[in-house]
Amino acid sequence: MADTAIWNFKQLAHHELDGFGGIGEGMSIQIAKDGRRILWLAHESAPKNFTAVDVSDPRAPKLVARRDLPQTHMRSNSLETVGDLMAVAYQTTQKGLQPAGFELFDISVPENPRSIAFFDCSGPTSRGVHQLWFADGEYIHMSSGAPDFTPTHPKDDQFYRIIDVKNPTKPVEVGRWWLPGTREGDSAPPPKRHPEGADTGFRPHNTNVYPERPDRAYLGYIDGGLVTLDIADKAHPKMIARWDYHPPYHGFTHTVVPMFSSGIYVVSDECVRPEGGDWPKLVWIVDGRAEDNPVPIATCPLPPLETYMRPQARYGAHNLWENIPKPNGWKSEDIVLATYFNGGLRAYDISNPYQPKEVGYFVPAPPARAPSGAIQINDVFVDERAIVYTVDRHVGGLYTLEMDF
Amino acid sequence: MPERSPTPASPSQPFGPGPTFSPLKGGDGTFQPLFGGAGTSLFGRRQRRPRGARLPVTVVTGFLGSGKTTLIRAFLQKPEGANTAIVVNEYGEIGIDDALLRASSDATVLLGNGCLCCEVRSDLQETLRALFIERGRGAVPSFERVVIETSGLADPGPVLQTFGTDRALAGEFHLTALVTVVDAVTGTGNLARMPEARKQVALADRIVLSKTDLADADRRDRLLADIAALSAAPVASAVDGDIAPAFLLDDPPIATRPIDRGGHAHTHGIDTFSLIFPEPLPWPAFQQTMALLAALRGPDLLRVKGLVALAGCQGPVVIHQVQHVAHPPVELVDWPDADRRSRLVFVTRNLPRAAVEQLFTAVGEIASLRSQ
Numbered sequence: 123m124a125d126t127a128i129w130n131f132k133q134l135a136h137h138e139l140d141g142f143g144g145i146g147e148g149m150s151i152q153i154a155k156d157g158r159r160i161l162w163l164a165h166e167s168a169p170k171n172f173t174a175v176d177v178s179d180p181r182a183p184k185l186v187a188r189r190d191l192p193q194t195h196m197r198s199n200s201l202e203t204v205g206d207l208m209a210v211a212y213q214t215t216q217k218g219l220q221p222a223g224f225e226l227f228d229i230s231v232p233e234n235p236r237s238i239a240f241f242d243c244s245g246p247t248s249r250g251v252h253q254l255w256f257a258d259g260e261y262i263h264m265s266s267g268a269p270d271f272t273p274t275h276p277k278d279d280q281f282y283r284i285i286d287v288k289n290p291t292k293p294v295e296v297g298r299w300w301l302p303g304t305r306e307g308d309s310a311p312p313p314k315r316h317p318e319g320a321d322t323g324f325r326p327h328n329t330n331v332y333p334e335r336p337d338r339a340y341l342g343y344i345d346g347g348l349v350t351l352d353i354a355d356k357a358h359p360k361m362i363a364r365w366d367y368h369p370p371y372h373g374f375t376h377t378v379v380p381m382f383s384s385g386i387y388v389v390s391d392e393c394v395r396p397e398g399g400d401w402p403k404l405v406w407i408v409d410g411r412a413e414d415n416p417v418p419i420a421t422c423p424l425p426p427l428e429t430y431m432r433p434q435a436r437y438g439a440h441n442l443w444e445n446i447p448k449p450n451g452w453k454s455e456d457i458v459l460a461t462y463f464n465g466g467l468r469a470y471d472i473s474n475p476y477q478p479k480e481v482g483y484f485v486p487a488p489p490a491r492a493p494s495g496a497i498q499i500n501d502v503f504v505d506e507r508a509i510v511y512t513v514d515r516h517v518g519g520l521y522t523l524e525m526d527f
Numbered sequence: 528m529p530e531r532s533p534t535p536a537s538p539s540q541p542f543g544p545g546p547t548f549s550p551l552k553g554g555d556g557t558f559q560p561l562f563g564g565a566g567t568s569l570f571g572r573r574q575r576r577p578r579g580a581r582l583p584v585t586v587v588t589g590f591l592g593s594g595k596t597t598l599i600r601a602f603l604q605k606p607e608g609a610n611t612a613i614v615v616n617e618y619g620e621i622g623i624d625d626a627l628l629r630a631s632s633d634a635t636v637l638l639g640n641g642c643l644c645c646e647v648r649s650d651l652q653e654t655l656r657a658l659f660i661e662r663g664r665g666a667v668p669s670f671e672r673v674v675i676e677t678s679g680l681a682d683p684g685p686v687l688q689t690f691g692t693d694r695a696l697a698g699e700f701h702l703t704a705l706v707t708v709v710d711a712v713t714g715t716g717n718l719a720r721m722p723e724a725r726k727q728v729a730l731a732d733r734i735v736l737s738k739t740d741l742a743d744a745d746r747r748d749r750l751l752a753d754i755a756a757l758s759a760a761p762v763a764s765a766v767d768g769d770i771a772p773a774f775l776l777d778d779p780p781i782a783t784r785p786i787d788r789g790g791h792a793h794t795h796g797i798d799t800f801s802l803i804f805p806e807p808l809p810w811p812a813f814q815q816t817m818a819l820l821a822a823l824r825g826p827d828l829l830r831v832k833g834l835v836a837l838a839g840c841q842g843p844v845v846i847h848q849v850q851h852v853a854h855p856p857v858e859l860v861d862w863p864d865a866d867r868r869s870r871l872v873f874v875t876r877n878l879p880r881a882a883v884e885q886l887f888t889a890v891g892e893i894a895s896l897r898s899q
Contacts, residue, residue: 127669130580384562429665456572471580473572475562479698481580527580 127466130482130527131510136519137183139163142170143489143519146199147253147441149503149511151177151450152206152229159450159505160186160232162208164201166500166515168194172201172210174232180509180522187233195219202256204448206230207290209262211251214244217267217279222250224262226290241285241293245269252280255329257447260288261296261356263339265326268298272306275315277323281305282341284356297356299339301346316345320372322394328377333447338362340378340387347375348389348408348416365389365408365416372400379444381455385411386475388458393438396494398431403438405460407475422458422470422478429465430485435496436463443502452504457481457525459504464496467512469527481527489518568840568858569810575860577778577845578701582659584673585775586686589708590717590724591679594737594768596621598708599676601768602775603642610641612658612670616678618646635661641668651675651686656695672776673700680723683707683730684829684849691847691854702847702854704779707731711742711764714750718757722795729797729874730830730849731760732779739764758874759799781834781845781863781870797829800880802887804869807836812894816887817848825851827878833871834862846871 126133139145148164159178165171174187191198191212196219200211208227214220223243227235243250248267255263262285273279281300287293302310304324315321326349327342337354347366351359368375376392387410393403405422430437443459445451458470458478466485470478486497493516500515510523567573574580589595599621602608615621618636621644634657636644647654661667677686683705690702707727710717714736717724728734734754739747754762763774813835820828828850834843843862847854873883 125668127665129669129671386562425663425665429663456567471572473562473567479580527575 126487127483127485129484130469130525131467131484132524132526133484134181134509134522134524135183136486136521137175137185138489138517139173139175139519140185142173142188143514143517144170145500145513145515145520146197147501148172148199148201148211149501149513150201150203150208150446151503151505152203152208152232153450154232155206155230158232160229161503161511161520162201162203162229163513163520164198164210166199167197171198174229174235175520176232177509177511177522180507183520183522187235189235192221193219196221196250200251200253202254202262203229204256204259207259207287208235209254209256209287211254211264213250213252215249217249218244218246219249220244222248222267224251224254224264224266224293226287226293239291239293243268247272247279249279252325253327253329255331256287257331258333258336261285261331262287262293263329263331265329271300273304274306274308274312275304275324277321278304278325279323280325282326282329282339282351282359284353284359297353297359299351299359299361301343301349313346316368316373320369320400321345322372322374327375327392328444330378330380330444332380332382332445334382335380338380340380342375342377342389344375345373348378348387350378350410350413350416363414363416365418367418372403374400374403376440377442377444379442380410381472383455384475385409386455386472387416388442388472390439390442390460392440393436393463396432396434396436398427398437401427401431401438403440405439405442405458405470407472407478409475420476420478422460422468423480424462424465424468430462432464432494432496435494435498437465438462441501443504450506452506452508459502459510461499461502461512463498463500463515466497466499467502467510467523469525471527482525484512484521484523486514486518486521489514489516491517493517568842569837570844570856570858573842573858573860577857577859578703579857581699581701582671582673583703583776584675584690584700585703586675586677586683586705587708587775588677588681588683588686588705588727588731589679589735589737590710590713590721590727592713593679593708593710594735594765595676595679595708597768598706598735598737598765598770598775599674599768601765601770602674602772603638603640605772607772607776608640608642610668610671612667612673613638613642613644614647614651614654614658614673614675615644616647616676618644621676635667637668641670643667643670652689652696655689655700659695659699674775682723682726684726687730687830687849688852691849691852697855703776704732705730706733706735706775707760708735708737709750709754711736711739711747711750715746715753718750718753725757725795725797726829728754728757729799731758733774734758734760734762735770735774736762736764737768738766740766757797757799759872781832781872796877797874798876798879799872799874800883801833801870801872802880802884804836804887807838807840808869808891809838809894810840812890813837816890817846817853820883820886821848821851821853824875824878827876828873829876830874831871833869834859835869835871836867843867843869
């Protein structure tokens with residue numbers, strides 16, 4: 123599979139981001155005051171923090187700004203923007219290191235992001251923030267450690283935290299939730315670990331909240347599976363439902379996207395092992411109409427493992443287009459866009475959710491300096507013009523596409 | 528008047544208090560989809576174009592020696608021909624030589640430029656399904672369209688039907704056009720003597736006159752008249768198979784102009800006419816009318832294509848029926864042009880326009896009469 127495989131997409135551009143084309147899972151569009159459309163990208167690992175790309179013309183993306191991380195023992199990997207405010211996550215390679223937490227930037231001048239606050243999550247038991255969700259301009263919902271949270275197992279060192287940023291210079295935590303048993307001092311017993319080789323931890327990954335139901339948080343809780351919370355009282359979140367399908371599956375539930383008009387949840391796993399080590403990592407279609415009883419009804423079809431398996435590369439699900447509730451985000455409850463590392467970006471029609479139909483794919487040729495010799499498509503963003511932005515995890519940078527299905 | 532039953536999740540109360548086990552029939556007797564966002568209709572997701580996300584298929588037919596192979600080979604040489612899968616009955620016909628065959632896998636031959644050629648072994652359905660699977664596995668290049676060359680004596684009807692009935696195929700492939708190649712020199716004779724040749728023309732979406740450099744103007748005009756008596760499809764000429772790729776690949780326009788031959792255009796009983804409906808039709812009434820036509824005169828209902836405004840559908844619905852086989856309807860996001868009236872083109876045998884129109888009118892009247 124040396125050439126680009128593309129079906130029902132039109133590629134508009136490819137920008138390798140000037141030598142630092144490794145992008146994590148932070149992608150967010152800002153419409154700047156001068157009307158430019160700026161795509162902010164969080165790098166997957168050190169030394170770069172984030173990069174801003176002018177995508178006003180998606181056929182000619184232009185670098186606008188870039189920042190280095192203050193330390194190499196950390197990564198940003200996740201960021202969001204609302205208006206001219208950007209939140210960037212910082213996670214350290216080991217517990218106890220700094221800076222760990224998130225930083226808020228004023229990006230009203232995209233060329234010159236200006237730091238306005240830092241929310242410290244560091245501590246002897248904490249690696250900081252892995253992922254943050256910020257869409258309403260008021261609350262950041264994130265997966266983070268804390269100095270006052272000691273997990274019962276070292277892998278369970280992050281939990282769900284809600285931070286009020288209505289005054290962006292003074293973020294303050296207003297609520298938190300963790301899977302009972304994962305914190306020292308819980309009366310509930312610690313959760314049963316997954317088998318050796320499939321223990322990726324009981325921590326949240328994505329923590330999504332939507333205006334259609336501001337009293338609900340939808341969590342991909344890694345080895346904990348899907349968790350939905352009632353957050354009407356943010357200080358006291360309550361679990362509504364949990365769908366745990368591991369074992370026999372490997373674990374690592376990553377993202378939950380609720381489709382409000384149909385009651386369907388689209389749930390992605392994350393593939394974290396190369397060479398098919400944790401196959402299959404899938405995108406699941408779950409019937410969520412009975413909130414307390416989610417029922418899986420289908421998975422999005424994929425080419426077989428042999429097609430895209432490579433020795434040092436991943437092939438399996440990871441990120442979804444999450445219908446981020448912002449004016450510059452595309453919204454669809456019939457189409458799922460999902461990234462699959464070496465399987466590229468794949469699109470599905472779920473109007474019949476029992477039989478998701480593949481309607482398009484984009485699997486770019488391996489970038490020239492790909493460490494594994496394979497493309498590793500890592501995340502996707504779709505703006506309100508229906509332009510698709512997708513990124514490689516290591517070196518490939520940014521691809522811009524139009525959907526044609 | 529029966530109320531439409533509430534769906535389990537409505538925008539005002541997403542993931543409501545619990546599922547309702549209410550009947551799925553709407554007030555007009557149609558079944559409502561259980562799920563589906565704003566973009567979903569009775570017929571699945573609304574599409575921007577008739578093929579939706581499916582692989583487009585062009586079927587090239589024509590009498591023996593008419594020039595089908597020449598046409599296809601010329602197309603493959605063009606940039607627009609890249610990434611095409613050709614399906615043929617026999618490699619020899621398309622000129623795949625032994626050297627290439629030895630180098631290929633059993634079922635398919637790579638031609639370069641992303642193209643491949645596939646020989647029909649058992650049957651066309653089997654071949655196409657296998658090809659689709661191979662494409663998904665990455666075992667063959669990720670082709671973007673299929674061109675099928677039928678044999679010279681083929682009745683194209685069954686090929687057209689294949690894309691309607693077979694669940695595996697109808698979901699993955701879309702028949703864009705049936706292109707019929709007619710030999711400018713021998714065409715008139717063939718049409719006079721061979722029912723297969725006539726059927727190939729009658730069912731065509733587009734007609735290519737080949738070898739026009741070898742036929743004089745009179746012969747050509749006679750042939751054009753013979754063709755017009757069987758079909759209203761657009762006709763273009765090709766010398767050495769050279770023709771604009773769009774003529775092979777583009778969606779044919781759907782009945783943009785009414786066809787009315789004033790009753791004196793029958794040839795061997797074959798007729799082409801169009802019906803225009805000024806008002807949206809209720810789907811059950813439309814469906815029942817077509818079913819009745821198929822039940823009573825299926826074999827003579829050679830082809831029906833059109834765009835229909837259905838009551839309750841936002842966009843027009845693409846209708847395609849070949850004898851008794853109805854392709855799954857597709858709702859479009861919008862009408863292709865300013866004319867928003869339903870229009871259907873019929874190609875029939877011994878079934879005149881008046882009879883079909885009267886049937887639609889009668890059903891329409893019955894459907895609109897409701898007890899108070």
